[in-house]
Amino acid sequence: MPTYFIRRVLAAIPVMLVVAVFVFLLLRLTPGDPAAILAGDMATPDQLEKIRTSLGLNEPVYVQFTRWIGGLLQGDFGTSLISNTPVIDLVADRMWPTIWIALITITLSVIVAVPMGVLAAWKHRSWVDHAVMTFSVLGFSVPVFVIGYLLIKLFALDLGWLPVQGYIAPSQDFAAFAARAVLPALTLASIYIALIARMTRASLLDVLGEDYVRTARAKGLTERRVLFRHALRNAAVPVMTVIGTGFALLISGVVVTESVFNIPGLGRLTVDSIFARDYPVIQALILLTSGVYVGVNLIIDLSYSLLDPRIRY
Amino acid sequence: MAETTQRAAFPIRTSFITEKVGIAPMIAAVVLLLIVLAAIFAPLIAPHDPIYQNPIMRLKPPSAEYPLGTDNYGRDLLSRVIWGARVSLLIGIGVTVMAVVVGLLIGLVSGYIRLADAIIMRVMDGLMAMPSVLLAIAIVSLIGASIWTVMAAITIPEIPRVVRLVRSIVLSAREEPYVEAAISLGTSMPRILWRHLMPNTFAPLTVQATYVCASAILTEAILSFLGAGVSTETPTWGNIMAEARVYFRLKPELIFWPGMALSLCILSINLLGDAARDILDPRMNKREA
């Protein structure tokens, strides 16, 4: 167990390092004076100088980099060029709406998508299968914001069941929070459900063709038992993988969804920072989301060994 | 023993396509063709100039002259949607070509040179860890928005997926006895790569290319929608929707028409990709045989 665990964790370090280098170089390698790019065309020499000192742009690149990494390791993600507050505070301020919506989305997606995929595989080539596959390809194809506006139009404007936009913290008023979280979560879940349902179906179809499923049938087991005891667990690993890699899609989706539903989360912070050219914030957000992505996938990786005894600890 | 064991290696026949694949991809192909034609012949088809502003015709309902109505500047929505196809398709095709070519080269190197592989794969893992939309908007916001920067910004996050696919194919193909036979025949490494390994990637790459294309078009629309894409002067589906957000309660069709064009375009490409996979996937063939 420890070797496998340590190897996996160690493998995540170079990945994060690549992300850090990339994010760092992005600004420095951009043609032109980075300070001028960030400050915009109307900047005064004073403002430029302020940005330069704030980002340490007057130092040699390697000094900038080591200083920056050193800061990151101590939890210093830099300071916003606009509000002058530490980036970490901005993020802490804005992260809860995003976390709530993301958690609801993931839970909802898994609960809906896995049974859909199982059903489609079990009733392969039936109308259920076709319906699931149709839904899945639609979920992939219709952009999040189009789905968002369709849902708003239908449930908020036409039927009037739910509020159009906005966010209220669950601690403040849970019912109001829930009412406002339903549509963004549904919107965000559409692509995730499509992804997971499709992978569940494909993986299960593969497993149902395996020899040990034939053995299970030869033992005189019921189809239900064959499916639940022998097929599902073997089909789980690819599904877990896609939940992990699909997390990247989720993060991208959050940016758009928060914009559509006017939710003051990290997605909105991203968009706002980009318009304000607040690079330290953008930098930190990319690092953080990548870190979450790598972390989620690491946990999923480690959990494989619970599902499949052949994957050694 | 009959000496004609038929193992179909290239089982693509027209009857096969209609029997196994069904009509959905056919419809998808027709829809996509219409969108492509509309994009190419936009100046001829579009009833109005897509950027001509007519202040007295603001937010008009559909009429004979403006089949889909007008937007908040009095521009013809139909013409703008037709012109919008241009940017989407250009980006879709451009990103696909660049991502596939670059990804193929890197993937081949990675699959064959062990030392390079370790480094390349860490870089690719890092690129994959960054959410593509965030990465793309960061790049665009720094370098400035033009169709070329948008294209480059969308291409970069697509490359790792192509690299991984190509690499995994090369890794499994190089274990094939026919590759070992080529080594014993004194065939040089670059030639083995070119002649024996690369052709294995074509079928899966075709399928992957359709998904890259669909994903690129989607990302471009998201960038435009967030205001981080091609200049707002250019009619793109994302830009039209971004401008219409304020008027959503008043005129939701300003969002839904371009949204539908976008969705149909991506849907058609995805359906064609699925069809290509069904035809080209050797595992599927084995199951049918």
Add this chain to the structure above:
Amino acid sequence: MSLLEIDNLTVAVDRKNGKTVVRDISIHIEPGELVCLVGESGSGKSVSSLATMGLLPKGALKVTAGKILLDGENLLDLSPSELRDRRATRMSMIFQEPMTALNPVHKVGDQITEVLEAHTKLSNADKHAKVMDMLKQVGLPDIERVAGSYPHQLSGGQRQRIMIAMALILEPRLLIADEPTTALDVTTQKQILKLIKDLQREHGTAVLFITHDMGVVAEIADRVYVMNQGDLVEDGPVMEILATPKEDYTRKLLSSVPSLVPRPARASVSKKTALDVSDLNKFYGAGRFLAKGSATHAVQDVSFKVTAGRTLGIVGESGSGKSTVARCIMHLIEPTSGGIRVGGQQISGLSRRGLKPYRKKLQMVFQDPYRSLNPRLTIEESIIEGPVNYGTPKAQAKARAAELLDLVGMPEGSADRYPHMFSGGQRQRIAIARALAMEPELLVADEAVSALDVSVQAQVLNLLAEIQERTHVAILFITHDLRVAAQICDEVAVMQRGQVVEYGPTADVLGAPAHDYTRSLLTAAPGRDWDFPNFRPVAA
């Protein structure tokens, strides 16, 4: 009344006007009888057995005519749930690949218990006792530990024992065994065959044993059915089939089985040493960061020589290191240490470039004919690739390719066609032609006939012998099959766990083995007492 009676069974591809894969076959099995169903690939023997169990792949194959009566009850008329009740209780099945036939994520003990859960209402303690008793009966050691293991923690033989325990725990009257020993090594095969035979006698179980191996048939069958391409060819008591087969097909099948008696020694044609291997060593898996376990010593101080025009066989079971030796010689992998001389020139340790002039002297024929030719190149392109690499003009190489295709017995017009248009045997001929195009001094054949049906195998072996006579090429023949080795090799080296345990002329090694391991391999060879091509017992 027969226990199992298959009447005029026809199975077809499940499509409109689907091709029939089994036609109008009738088989009966009496209680306690062991019946072998024998045939080459595509004969329909497995399909017939799956039809009996009701396990034909859905949507792919279906029974179109006939009856399958078990104890007088037509299985084809039963509802799915009735059929389920019959499985494991009245009829059971074991399969070829025990690794894939067991579920990798459940402990094997639980997988056996599951049969009891599905069909009985025993208490947990009773179930456990019954499973343990069954594990003991199939001869597994340390049964508590085995029961708590996952399939990947057991050996191939142990896994097949688990499958047998699972199949027989409810004492069904019929056991269907579909090539249950094909994936196993010969010594393990012997033990499993004995186990099946013993259990059959003790419990009075009738066995339908499907196999392609006439040796196995001679070893265990009471009665035999021979199938070919979906038709039943002939049937009868085992001695009648082996000694006095009536049908041409059966005669041909039996005469293709190579005899275990070594062929007479051939006069040597040359003194020239084609290959000289000395103290070859290969370690696997050393030096990986945080890797678990230590390096495997796959090849240990192996030395041998092959002279021009002669064939040296390297025989051994899986994991003996015989293929690693071949791959080291071909430089497909780097040996850890040791010398490899080809035509007197030391080639181990040479760089890729330095090796090139010597590569053409060594050529290889691979095991799997379906994967050893690039499916995207025509036969001609495949064959001329080597000569063109060494500077032969294209036109000349093409002319030579045509000659070679003719030499290996390929029909005219083959050159422009693609590999998928040919059968396995033909592809192996093409692969031989490709190797010969380089005019090698040494041909390495790594299990080159193991994937072929026995009749095709005989043809390819004849072809190799002919070619050797003409070209005086030296052949290094890697095989697990002692029968093949006895017929084609002048000398034999027996490998076990990376080491050569016995090395000498074939007549000595296989005729009067000195080492225990060689002896155990020989005694394990199924049907060793029967001289198949001559339809009589081996003369003592």
